[in-house]
Amino acid sequence: VTSTSAASGTVGPPPGMRVRLSSNESPFGPSPAVVEAATAAVRAGHRYPDDQSVALRRAIAAHERRTPDEVAVGTGSAGLLMDAIAEVAPGGSVLTFERSFIVYRLAAANAVATYVEAPTGPPPVPGGEARGYARDVEALLERVDDTTRVVVIDNPGNPTGTHLDGDALATLVDRLDERILVIVDEAYHQFATGQRGYRTVDELGLAHPRVVVVRTFSKAYALAGLRIGYLLGPAALVRTFDDRRVRFNVTAPAQAAALASLADTDHLAATVAGTLTGRERMADGLRALGVPFTDGLGNFLTVELGTDAGPVIEAFAACGVGVRELTPYRMAEQLRVSVGTPEEVEVFLEAAARVLDTVPARG
Numbered sequence: 001v002t003s004t005s006a007a008s009g010t011v012g013p014p015p016g017m018r019v020r021l022s023s024n025e026s027p028f029g030p031s032p033a034v035v036e037a038a039t040a041a042v043r044a045g046h047r048y049p050d051d052q053s054v055a056l057r058r059a060i061a062a063h064e065r066r067t068p069d070e071v072a073v074g075t076g077s078a079g080l081l082m083d084a085i086a087e088v089a090p091g092g093s094v095l096t097f098e099r100s101f102i103v104y105r106l107a108a109a110n111a112v113a114t115y116v117e118a119p120t121g122p123p124p125v126p127g128g129e130a131r132g133y134a135r136d137v138e139a140l141l142e143r144v145d146d147t148t149r150v151v152v153i154d155n156p157g158n159p160t161g162t163h164l165d166g167d168a169l170a171t172l173v174d175r176l177d178e179r180i181l182v183i184v185d186e187a188y189h190q191f192a193t194g195q196r197g198y199r200t201v202d203e204l205g206l207a208h209p210r211v212v213v214v215r216t217f218s219k220a221y222a223l224a225g226l227r228i229g230y231l232l233g234p235a236a237l238v239r240t241f242d243d244r245r246v247r248f249n250v251t252a253p254a255q256a257a258a259l260a261s262l263a264d265t266d267h268l269a270a271t272v273a274g275t276l277t278g279r280e281r282m283a284d285g286l287r288a289l290g291v292p293f294t295d296g297l298g299n300f301l302t303v304e305l306g307t308d309a310g311p312v313i314e315a316f317a318a319c320g321v322g323v324r325e326l327t328p329y330r331m332a333e334q335l336r337v338s339v340g341t342p343e344e345v346e347v348f349l350e351a352a353a354r355v356l357d358t359v360p361a362r363g
């Protein structure tokens with residue numbers, strides 16, 4: 001077990017790791033119907049996929065109560081974010097909250113745009129787990145200027161799980177100039193529905209003419225390895241982004257898997273329910289250990305260590321548990337742990353009891 005591979009997080013847990021809780025994946029896997037559909041598509045793998053992903057875009061449109069020309073599909077939502085930001089941001093700036101999903105920063109750099117962050121609140125205090133790293137709409141609005149081309153919000157956010165509630169999101173979008181592209185990244189929305197005032201863009205019916213939503217099949221649908229996500233927005237904007245994309249960007253097995261997963265609503269419901277139960281169990285377990293954490297609305301928790309995370313992550317790895325370090329987010333004393341299966345959650349909590357015993361923030 002090497003600490004570097006665990007700490008860099010790029011390749012998941014080293015060989016021998018029992019539990020991988022480092023990448024916010026679904027621990028429950030895709031549904032059998034999805035595996036069957038993707039396997040059938042592999043058998044026809046000598047054929048190019050449908051470049052326009054027509055069947056899938058129709059199904060997503062029906063699912064989202066949109067029209068197919070308001071839907072683009074891409075190589076994960078990360079691919080769509082890169083493309084949308086590359087289209088709009090060059091020469092200007094991309095504005096987001098501090099400690100947002102790292103791809104926004106990469107996309108801004110790729111677009112030769114300035115990356116601007118609005119500060120977020122302090123870490124959580126014991127008993128105030130839901131309020132760690134709070135996001136303040138005014139702090140973001142203060143940083144809008146003539147160079148701002150894109151405002152991008154992960155809601156809930158990664159790696160803190162923090163969210164803007166419906167009122168805050170509506171206020172923010174309402175006060176952004178119509179020339180700005182507003183991207184709301186709802187990668188984790190299924191795990192946030194109905195909790196603590198969370199509302200999706202579509203539930204709010206936001207009127208801004210350049211607001212787009214990105215969603216993914218990687219999280220609640222458990223297709224992270226197949227790389228497929230989608231973008232919803234006004235048809236003219238969607239066309240602009242889609243015109244520039246790499247042709248045949250979504251493989252046939254990915255299209256087939258995504259289509260089948262939209263149809264398997266029972267599997268989705270079971271995954272979401274299992275994730276929420278696991279999140280609660282992890283939160284209860286950490287509370288019992290006296291370890292501060294942010295109890296966000298994603299499929300993960302963000303743990304406060306009060307000491308350098310490196311050796312702690314190494315100690316978890318020695319117990320066979322892969323967790324994510326957060327130094328790229330300037331969070332050197334925190335780690336992120338994804339919700340696993342019930343068994344994996346217990347393995348994590350047993351390891352946490354041993355590993356965090358010596359950590360200063362405890363108690």
Ligand SMILES: Cc1ncc(COP(=O)(O)O)c(C=O)c1O
Nearest residue numbers: 076077078154158187216218229
């Ligand atoms: C907020 C957020 N958006 C998007 C993604 C990327 O998902 P995808 O696998 O669709 O590229 C992630 C993945 O961790 C994420 O945390």
